[in-house]
Amino acid sequence: xxxxxxxxxxxxxxxxxxxxxxxxxxxxxxxxxxxxxxxxxxxxxxxxxxxxxxxxxxxxxxxxxxxxxxxxxxxxxxxxxxxxxxxxxxxxxxxxxxxxxxxxx
Amino acid sequence: xxxxxxxxxxxxxxxxxxxxxxxxxxxxxxxxxxxxxxxxxxxxxxxxxxxxxxxxxxxxxxxxxxxxxxxxxxxxxxxxxxxxxxxxxxxxxxxxxxxxxxxxxxxxxxxxxxxxxxxxxxxxxxxxxxxxxxxxxxxxxxxxxxxxxxxxxxxxxxxxxxxxxxxxxxxxxxxxxxxxxxxxxxxxxxxxxxxxxxxxxxxxxxxxxxxxxxxxxxxxxxxxxxxxxxxxxxxxxxxxxxxxxxxxxxxxxxxxxxxxxxxxxxxxxxxxxxxxxxxxxxxxxxxxxxxxxxxxxxxxxxxxxxxxxxxxxxxxxxxxxxxxxxxxxxxxxxxxxxxxxxxxxxxxxxxxxxxxxxxxxxxxxxxxxxxxxxxxxxxxxxxxxxxxxxxxxxxxxxxxxxxxxxxxxxxxxxxxxxxxxxxxxxxxxxxxxxxxxxxxxxxxxxxxxxxxxxxxxxxxxxxxxxxxxxxxxxxxxxxxxxxxxxxx
Numbered sequence: 243x244x245x246x247x248x249x250x251x252x253x254x255x256x257x258x259x260x261x262x263x264x265x266x267x268x269x270x271x272x273x274x275x276x277x278x279x280x281x282x283x284x285x286x287x288x289x290x291x292x293x294x295x296x297x298x299x300x301x302x303x304x305x306x307x308x309x310x311x312x313x314x315x316x317x318x319x320x321x322x323x324x325x326x327x328x329x330x331x332x333x334x335x336x337x338x339x340x341x342x343x344x345x346x347x
Numbered sequence: 348x349x350x351x352x353x354x355x356x357x358x359x360x361x362x363x364x365x366x367x368x369x370x371x372x373x374x375x376x377x378x379x380x381x382x383x384x385x386x387x388x389x390x391x392x393x394x395x396x397x398x399x400x401x402x403x404x405x406x407x408x409x410x411x412x413x414x415x416x417x418x419x420x421x422x423x424x425x426x427x428x429x430x431x432x433x434x435x436x437x438x439x440x441x442x443x444x445x446x447x448x449x450x451x452x453x454x455x456x457x458x459x460x461x462x463x464x465x466x467x468x469x470x471x472x473x474x475x476x477x478x479x480x481x482x483x484x485x486x487x488x489x490x491x492x493x494x495x496x497x498x499x500x501x502x503x504x505x506x507x508x509x510x511x512x513x514x515x516x517x518x519x520x521x522x523x524x525x526x527x528x529x530x531x532x533x534x535x536x537x538x539x540x541x542x543x544x545x546x547x548x549x550x551x552x553x554x555x556x557x558x559x560x561x562x563x564x565x566x567x568x569x570x571x572x573x574x575x576x577x578x579x580x581x582x583x584x585x586x587x588x589x590x591x592x593x594x595x596x597x598x599x600x601x602x603x604x605x606x607x608x609x610x611x612x613x614x615x616x617x618x619x620x621x622x623x624x625x626x627x628x629x630x631x632x633x634x635x636x637x638x639x640x641x642x643x644x645x646x647x648x649x650x651x652x653x654x655x656x657x658x659x660x661x662x663x664x665x666x667x668x669x670x671x672x673x674x675x676x677x678x679x680x681x682x683x684x685x686x687x688x689x690x691x692x693x694x695x696x697x698x699x700x701x702x703x704x705x706x707x708x709x710x711x712x713x714x715x716x717x718x719x720x721x722x723x724x725x726x727x728x729x730x731x732x733x734x735x736x737x738x739x740x741x742x743x744x745x746x747x748x749x750x751x752x753x754x755x756x757x758x759x760x761x762x763x764x765x766x767x768x769x770x771x772x773x774x775x776x777x778x779x780x781x782x783x784x785x786x787x788x789x790x791x792x793x794x795x796x797x798x799x800x801x802x803x804x805x806x807x808x809x810x811x812x813x814x815x816x817x818x819x820x821x822x823x824x825x826x827x828x829x830x831x832x833x834x835x
Contacts (some may be wrong), residue, residue, distance in 0.1 A: 267466040274462075298468060302475035305468050309452050312497070313467035325457060330461035330495075340459030 254285075259283075259291040259341075260320035264305070266298045266313045271330045275314035278331035286343050361568040362461055364412070364484070364520040367405025368398070370587030374572040375563065379544060380546045384514050384521040386541035388533045391549030391697045394559060394580055395524040397422075397430065398548065399486040401584050402522055404435050407445035412483035412520075416448045419448045419492035423448035433584045447476045453496035460498055467505040470513060477519060485514065489524040494535050511540045517556055532564070543567050549575070558697050577736075588740055589701065599623065600749055604716075607646030608639070610820035611779075614796055614805035620777050621801065623749040625742050627771070629756040629780030634792055635813050636755040637661070639779070640718050641677060642818050643753055647716050648680035655714035656688045657705065659724040663688035673813050687712050693724040698737045701725070706744060721755040722771075738771045758782075776800045781811060793822060 263279060265272035276295065283291045298305050300311070308317050312328040318341055327340040363377035372378050379402070389395050403414030418426060426448060427437040429728045440446035449472060472609045477485065490507070497503050514521045523541055528534035538545055545564040576586040603618035612619045620626055628636045644654045658666060666688070667678050681687035689708055693701065709717060719741070725734045738754070745752045772778065778797040783790055794811035796804045812819040
């Protein structure tokens with residue numbers, strides 16, 4: 243539902259990051275997760291990412307496909323392998339580690 | 348829960364959801380609490396998953412209650428394979444929309460945790476599955492996997508609490524399985540969430556024989572059996588065997604059946620045993636227990652009746668050969684299929700397995716007469732109490748099916764001769780005691796009727812002969828004094 247604005251300064255190789263954020267309605271946790279994700283992506287993956295937000299209240303049948311239990315869950319579909327980050331993404335460091343954007347210290 | 352149900356004076360009994368597992372519904376008085384979660388705890392390999400699956404399959408097939416199986420450990424394919432041998436066709440049930448298997452896979456290594464979350468995703472999945480087939484039954488097997496996968500226990504516990512509440516609100520009858528903990532009922536204390544019904548499964552090995560047992564630890568709002576009940580996983584799935592039959596209301600036939608020995612018939616009021624009764628022949632070594640049993644079988648087969656002979660010490664061919672020596676020829680009966688032998692060493696498997704084998708064979712062969720020769724061999728695989736429980740169950744089963752049962756029992760020379768080693772005397776309707784009598788430098792076999800319920804019978808000790816011409820019962824010669832045969 244949201245797409246980033248492409249920006250000229252791209253630090254990484256041209257690969258697309260397919261991100262999926264699973265939420266259940268507009269809960270504070272979901273909204274926080276989306277805002278946090280957006281911010282992190284803009285800072286680190288500008289122009290190379292695509293976020294798809296899936297509301298399981300509207301599409302419950304999609305929960306099993308990505309093995310979703312926790313809400314919110316961020317799934318990195320691409321690049322492979324699939325990674326999952328659960329929670330409101332408030333800890334930027336851990337999100338970066340989870341997305342493999344930063345080596346685990 | 349509606350306010351009406353919360354009223355203190357509950358007029359209606361707790362509604363129950365039958366499991367369809369033989370024996371289980373008897374000990375719980377109808378099944379698991381309807382619309383509530385039940386905790387099924389037990390160690391590895393004790394049959395939790397199978398129990399839960401049977402609950403769903405039976406619900407779908409017999410009670411028109413579709414079910415959802417949430418599997419945390421095995422996927423749908425594996426589950427289907429595991430229960431295919433029991434004749435459950437999960438794929439067909441899934442196709443008919445009577446069953447949904449939702450495999451929840453969580454890989455700790457794939458998951459990073461950042462901040463607040465809840466398990467709404469699981470709720471949504473489960474809710475979606477329940478609603479899509481109108482499920483009435485749910486199994487979560489085993490939800491403890493979440494403890495390993497999600498590091499935040501505080502969130503997890505709060506969410507589990509919410510989940511069980513939610514299941515109740517949904518009105519589904521649920522089974523939640525849990526691994527047995529060290530010194531606790533479940534490893535992660537799930538029993539504190541599921542308060543309505545707790546069932547413990549156990550797999551124990553005593554004297555190298557394994558027995559599975561089931562116990563209802565708790566069942567709110569209902570009477571239930573508190574014993575440990577042995578249960579079996581046979582070829583048709585689980586069957587729980589209540590130690591004693593809950594009712595003593597078998598139909599009692601009044602017909603009589605010949606013992607196969609004319610003189611013995613005479614001693615039993617002239618007509619022999621009652622049909623469908625339980626008969627015990629006890630005696631020391633070499634007193635002719637098996638011979639007397641085969642005479643009974645021979646006579647029955649000649650009348651065209653069907654017999655099933657469980658031999659625990661001798662092979663079928665050995666019995667056939669030995670009995671020919673006293674001119675009892677069982678071979679034609681065996682060839683005609685009237686007589687079937689089942690030879691097994693008691694130590695081959697546990698009492699429960701013997702029991703289930705017998706049940707299966709009896710159902711298959713549909714005999715009029717069943718012989719167990721000798722039941723005392725069961726002491727090799729069980730304690731006195733266990734053997735008694737097993738024999739009780741056999742007798743109950745045979746009586747319910749109006750099958751005449753003949754047991755032989757070995758008494759050792761040191762024992763008091765009339766002491767029934769199995770301690771089952773109270774279950775026996777007719778009891779014939781054989782013993783060696785020594786007098787005047789000669790050994791004689793003696794026979795007398797220790798008891799015979801519901802008929803006039805002889806009180807005399809008679810001599811008992813195994814001759815080339817069959818079994819003969821005559822007067823006894825003790826110190827030159829012959830008993831008068833015409834006395835009662």
